Amino acid sequence: MVDKLLHKKSLIYILFGFISALKISFLGEIFIGELASLFLIIPILLFRNISRDEILFVGLAISWFFLQIISDFFNQINIENMIKGVLTPVVFFSTLIVHLYFFKSAKGDFLFYLMGFFVNKIVYINFLPNEYQIINSWKFGLGAAFLNLGVLFFCLKKIGHKENILILTLIIFFVLYSFLSNSRSIATIPIIGVMLFYYSRNYKGLYFFKKNTLLKIIIPVIAVFLIVNVTANYIFSKGLIAGILPAESEDKFKAQATSDIGLILAGRTEFLVSINALKESPFIGHGSWAQDVEGKYNFQYNYLRYISGSVEQLRESETNLIPSHSFIMGAAVWFGLGGIVIWLLIINRVLKAYFSYNNILPLYFHIGIVFLLWDFLFSPFGAESRWYTALFVASLLAYIYRSSNRKDFLTERSS
Numbered sequence: 001m002v003d004k005l006l007h008k009k010s011l012i013y014i015l016f017g018f019i020s021a022l023k024i025s026f027l028g029e030i031f032i033g034e035l036a037s038l039f040l041i042i043p044i045l046l047f048r049n050i051s052r053d054e055i056l057f058v059g060l061a062i063s064w065f066f067l068q069i070i071s072d073f074f075n076q077i078n079i080e081n082m083i084k085g086v087l088t089p090v091v092f093f094s095t096l097i098v099h100l101y102f103f104k105s106a107k108g109d110f111l112f113y114l115m116g117f118f119v120n121k122i123v124y125i126n127f128l129p130n131e132y133q134i135i136n137s138w139k140f141g142l143g144a145a146f147l148n149l150g151v152l153f154f155c156l157k158k159i160g161h162k163e164n165i166l167i168l169t170l171i172i173f174f175v176l177y178s179f180l181s182n183s184r185s186i187a188t189i190p191i192i193g194v195m196l197f198y199y200s201r202n203y204k205g206l207y208f209f210k211k212n213t214l215l216k217i218i219i220p221v222i223a224v225f226l227i228v229n230v231t232a233n234y235i236f237s238k239g240l241i242a243g244i245l246p247a248e249s250e251d252k253f254k255a256q257a258t259s260d261i262g263l264i265l266a267g268r269t270e271f272l273v274s275i276n277a278l279k280e281s282p283f284i285g286h287g288s289w290a291q292d293v294e295g296k297y298n299f300q301y302n303y304l305r306y307i308s309g310s311v312e313q314l315r316e317s318e319t320n321l322i323p324s325h326s327f328i329m330g331a332a333v334w335f336g337l338g339g340i341v342i343w344l345l346i347i348n349r350v351l352k353a354y355f356s357y358n359n360i361l362p363l364y365f366h367i368g369i370v371f372l373l374w375d376f377l378f379s380p381f382g383a384e385s386r387w388y389t390a391l392f393v394a395s396l397l398a399y400i401y402r403s404s405n406r407k408d409f410l411t412e413r414s415s
Contacts (some may be wrong), residue, residue, distance in 0.1 A: 017116020075287030085288020103398030193367030
């Protein structure tokens with residue numbers, strides 16, 4: 001495995017991934033790899049036969065683009081925010097399609113390219129951290145980068161008994177350290193990913209989800225949320241882990257777990273606020289970089305955080321944007337119900353591919369699909385999420401394509 005990593009082609013891929021992940025300021029934040037994709041997308045689409053998935057992605061990009069323009073026009077969004085808003089789907093889908101083409105066509109193991117991205121992330125967080133990473137670097141990027149870089153190493157070698165023991169040992173240490181670092185979501189995600197990985201190796205039950213995927217997955221997701229909330233409420237209300245976590249983290253988790261909205265939503269109260277914002281403008285949304293003109297949405301957000309125990313006192317907001325800490329709800333706030341439809345179609349397509357081929361996927365993709373679902377529900381679609389989500393979707397589809405050795409694998413297997 002080490003020899004493969006040190007191979008000349010592998011090092012070139014890592015360097016290529018590192019350079020592509022360099023971030024610059026141009027109408028906001030954008031990555032070198034995204035800029036390159038914008039230049040390459042036209043020739044890639046025009047001078048070859050494109051797949052049905054690429055047609056789907058192009059259609060979604062066009063729909064998102066025009067829905068955002070309509071929303072910005074009616075909401076009278078200023079030209080700078082409008083440009084950044086309407087270019088978001090162009091950049092995202094261009095990056096996805098170009099990298100899908102590159103990953104499917106490239107000789108060698110394109111997973112090294114992803115390693116370069118995570119190496120870049122680790123370097124940036126250590127030397128150029130943002131304000132959140134200064135406070136807790138593990139929670140805001142470093143933990144996820146080390147986790148993904150680590151599991152990518154295991155994609156390079158067949159997993160045997162010794163590797164299984166090593167994986168489980170490392171995951172246990174990772175989970176414990178994440179909890180101690182006040183990073184419960186980062187701690188929980190690899191546990192679910194590892195369970196999916198080993199289950200898919202021994203059972204075929206996950207194939208059940210490849211048809212009518214979203215309908216079948218909504219019920220178990222809701223059930224998991226309810227179980228987590230009830231379990232957390234019981235554990236913290238009874239003091240079953242008293243003294244194990246740092247006092248500050250324990251007090252915060254206890255307040256959230258025993259609140260009326262439960263542990264998960266107490267940590268993501270933006271979700272509830274963005275639902276209220278959608279109710280007030282369901283068809284056109286509030287425009288790019290949706291402004292909280294009257295300040296009512298931020299007041300709701302701060303009040304919910306206060307009553308759920310996330311903060312000890314009501315605070316004034318430091319932003320005038322409508323809180324929307326979610327891929328799907330962020331799009332809904334920006335341009336209405338169309339945003340929900342577009343993201344559901346994206347997620348449905350990715351999940352169908354995942355559940356159709358879960359038994360051949362290495363650990364990286366099982367953990368990655370859980371990260372994607374978490375971000376879909378609870379993370380903002382900022383520059384870094386836009387970049388990495390495109391990379392992950394492209395790498396997942398390309399890995400399946402190359403492993404199955406069938407040019408029409410996506411359309412036939414999911415039908």
